[in-house]
Amino acid sequence: xxxxxxxxxxxxxxxxxxxxxxxxxxxxxxxxxxxxxxxxxxxxxxxxxxxxxxxxxxxxxxxxxxxxxxxxxxxxxxxxxxxxxxxxxxxxxxxxxxxxxxxxxxxxxxxxxxxxxxxxxxxxxxxxxxxxxxxxxxxxxxxxxxxxxxxxxxxxxxxxxxxxxxxxxxxxxxxxxxxxxxxxxxxxxxxxxxxxxxxxxxxxxxxxxxxxxxxxxxxxxxxxxxxxxxxxxxxxxxxxxxxxxxxxxxxxxxxxxxxxxxxxxxxxxxxxxxxxxxxxxxxxxxxxxxxxxxxxxxxxxxxxxxxxxxxxxxxxxxxxxxxxxxxxxxxxxxxxxxxxxxxxxxxxxxx
Numbered sequence: 001x002x003x004x005x006x007x008x009x010x011x012x013x014x015x016x017x018x019x020x021x022x023x024x025x026x027x028x029x030x031x032x033x034x035x036x037x038x039x040x041x042x043x044x045x046x047x048x049x050x051x052x053x054x055x056x057x058x059x060x061x062x063x064x065x066x067x068x069x070x071x072x073x074x075x076x077x078x079x080x081x082x083x084x085x086x087x088x089x090x091x092x093x094x095x096x097x098x099x100x101x102x103x104x105x106x107x108x109x110x111x112x113x114x115x116x117x118x119x120x121x122x123x124x125x126x127x128x129x130x131x132x133x134x135x136x137x138x139x140x141x142x143x144x145x146x147x148x149x150x151x152x153x154x155x156x157x158x159x160x161x162x163x164x165x166x167x168x169x170x171x172x173x174x175x176x177x178x179x180x181x182x183x184x185x186x187x188x189x190x191x192x193x194x195x196x197x198x199x200x201x202x203x204x205x206x207x208x209x210x211x212x213x214x215x216x217x218x219x220x221x222x223x224x225x226x227x228x229x230x231x232x233x234x235x236x237x238x239x240x241x242x243x244x245x246x247x248x249x250x251x252x253x254x255x256x257x258x259x260x261x262x263x264x265x266x267x268x269x270x271x272x273x274x275x276x277x278x279x280x281x282x283x284x285x286x287x288x289x290x291x292x293x294x295x296x297x298x299x300x301x302x303x304x305x306x307x308x309x310x311x312x313x314x315x316x317x318x319x320x321x322x323x324x325x326x327x328x329x330x331x332x333x334x335x336x337x338x339x340x341x342x343x344x345x346x347x348x349x350x351x
Contacts, residue, residue: 045266046262047266049265055314055318060349062328063284064330065250067330069335073100075116075117082124093329093349097125097132098137099135099136108162110163112166135174136175138167141179160196165199173206174200176209176248181230181231184231184238185238190245210250210288211239212252213256216233240279243280249283250287253289255298255299255304256298257300264303264304264305265308265315272316275287283326289306289309310329
C-alpha cells in the first residue's frame, strides 16, 4: 500500500511540474481516448460480424418481397408494366408485393380515390404472376412524435381495421402496415395488430408489418428518445411482441448512419441475429435491402449497399438458423431500384 501511495505522489509531482498547456493537452487526449475506445470497440465488433463466408445453403427460400410505389394503383402504370415486372422478378425468390395503397388519413380512414386502379392491378398480377401475393401497403405518421395516427384511441384503430377490410375487398391478398414512428412499448399498436389480424386470419390472408431496427445496445431506444425525441429503435422484447401478432415482419435495416460498407454489413448481420432470436419459427422474418441512393449522415450510399445487406443477412442466417425456412429479403423500393441493385440481390441471394 505504501508503494502505491508513493507512486501516486510521484505522479502528482510530475503532473504539477508540467506547464498548464501540457496538462490541458494531456487531459484532452485522455478524454478523447475515453470517448473513442468504446466507439472503436463497437466498430471492431461489427467488422467481426461481417467476417467469414456465408453458407452455400443461405440462399433464397422463395419468401422474399419488394415494396412497390403508388403508381401501380393510381393509373400511372398498366398491363404492359405488369408484364415488365414479371420479367424483372423471373427467377427470383420474390413472393410478396407490398403495394402502396394509402396513405391513411390521420383518423385511420382510407379514401378509395387513392387507389382507383387497385382491383385491375391485382387482377393483372394474378393473371401474369399467379404465384405472387399482392399486399396492400397502408401507413401514416404516428402520434405523439408526429401529427398523425393516435393508435392509443380505439376509434382510430377501428377505422384502420375498416380500411384494412376495405382494401381486402378490392382483391388484395393481405395487408402490410408501415406506420412510423411507433414507439417501442406502444400498446396501441399491439392492440391494432390483434384487431386486424383477426380480420386477415378470417380471410386466410397474411398480415405483415414493417419494423424499425432493434436496440444494438440494451435500452438504446429509451436513451435515443430521451435525448433526441425520436423513436429510432425498438427493444428486442417489443419486436418479439409485434412478431407474435403478424404473419410476416420486415425489419427496415437501412438508414443506419454506418459510414463504411463493412460496418453496415456487420450491423445488418447483428440486426438479423437479434431478430432471429425472437421471431417465432412460423413467422416470416424479412430483412430490408436499401435499393436506393442517398448521401446523408443517416444513409451513406457508398456504405449501405444491397450487396453488404445481403451478405450480412446470409452470415447471420448461416451462424444462427441455417435450417430456417421462414426467412427472406425485401427490397425497398421499386421506383429507386437500379439494375445494379437487382443484380446484387440476385448474385448474393439467388434462386
